[in-house]
Amino acid sequence: MVVGFAIVAAWELVTAVGVVAFRKPMYNALSLVANMLGLAVLFLMLNAQFLFAAQIIVYAGAVMVLFVFIIALMNPEADISFIPRGTEWIYGVVFGVIFAALLGALLFNRGLTGRPGAFTPEVIAATGNVQTIGILLYTRFLFPVEVTSVLLLIAAVGAVYLAMRRIR
Amino acid sequence: MPVPASTFLLLSAVLFTLGAIGFMVRRNPLVVFMCIELMLNAVNLAFAAMSRYLNSLDGVVFAFLVITVAAAEVVVGIAIIVQVYRAGRQMDVDELDLMKE
Numbered sequence: 001m002v003v004g005f006a007i008v009a010a011w012e013l014v015t016a017v018g019v020v021a022f023r024k025p026m027y028n029a030l031s032l033v034a035n036m037l038g039l040a041v042l043f044l045m046l047n048a049q050f051l052f053a054a055q056i057i058v059y060a061g062a063v064m065v066l067f068v069f070i071i072a073l074m075n076p077e078a079d080i081s082f083i084p085r086g087t088e089w090i091y092g093v094v095f096g097v098i099f100a101a102l103l104g105a106l107l108f109n110r111g112l113t114g115r116p117g118a119f120t121p122e123v124i125a126a127t128g129n130v131q132t133i134g135i136l137l138y139t140r141f142l143f144p145v146e147v148t149s150v151l152l153l154i155a156a157v158g159a160v161y162l163a164m165r166r167i168r
Numbered sequence: 169m170p171v172p173a174s175t176f177l178l179l180s181a182v183l184f185t186l187g188a189i190g191f192m193v194r195r196n197p198l199v200v201f202m203c204i205e206l207m208l209n210a211v212n213l214a215f216a217a218m219s220r221y222l223n224s225l226d227g228v229v230f231a232f233l234v235i236t237v238a239a240a241e242v243v244v245g246i247a248i249i250v251q252v253y254r255a256g257r258q259m260d261v262d263e264l265d266l267m268k269e
Contacts, residue, residue, distance in 0.1 A: 005171045009179050016183050019206055020190035025198050032202045039209050046176070046220040048228050051212070051235075058235050063205070063242050070246055071198060074253050092192030096185050103181035107174055117224030124225070133228060141229050148236050155240035162247035 005045060011038045029067045036060045047121060049129045176217035183210035195260050197249050201242065208238045 015038060018031030040055040124132050137145050187206035194200055212231040219227025252264065 016186040046216045089193045096189035100185040159247045
């Protein structure tokens with residue numbers, strides 16, 4: 001378990017650096033696919049089988065296919081911009097380091113507190129992971145689900161509208 | 169569960185930071201979008217880890233909602249990028265000042 005986690009975590013870090021550092025957008029997209037598949041494995045380790053399936057279908061399947069298609073369609077020739085013109089990128093790196101330090105300080109100074117819920121692995125295993133989440137989605141989380149469905153509708157309408165008109 | 173929760177959270181924090189750095193350093197709008205996806209994924213990992221270690225499914229449900237919102241966001245964002253590209257603009261977020269005119 002620990003060895004598996006270490007391997008997948010290293011995989012995640014390497015592919016995440018690939019997403020940021022590769023120069024060709026297609027390579028960025030492919031390492032993002034690899035990153036998302038590794039994340040799906042992590043979800044499986046965390047006993048979230050439903051998230052595992054959703055991650056692979058929605059992200060690695062739908063979203064990344066969209067990215068790859070758009071890159072192939074537009075063929076933006078070599079994004080040489082990783083080495084930027086000015087020195088603005090230093091701000092980005094400095095921000096990143098400070099941000100990581102803040103997150104680390106939070107993680108190590110505050111204990112991970114929280115009230116444990118009722119869904120122990122045994123309870124979930126009794127009804128099944130997907131069934132339990134499905135019941136929760138349509139009872140306790142009905143309102144967020146409805147709001148999300150409206151959001152999806154608006155996004156679809158907006159995408160169709162944007163596809164129809166031309167910016168001059 | 170031999171892997172402690174804070175390890176998952178640490179990995180999530182590092183992934184989020186990498187995404188944030190990429191968001192600010194890169195200039196291709198498509199790559200900027202990918203970095204946003206990286207950050208959302210890192211948050212999902214934190215959600216899943218906390219819901220596993222607190223014996224609660226709320227985190228899993230919200231991670232699912234985050235995945236949905238990310239899909240919607242990518243659709244609209246890519247539609248806008250394609251429109252800008254069709255209009256013959258450069259693929260560079262520093263050069264995009266359409267809204268100023």
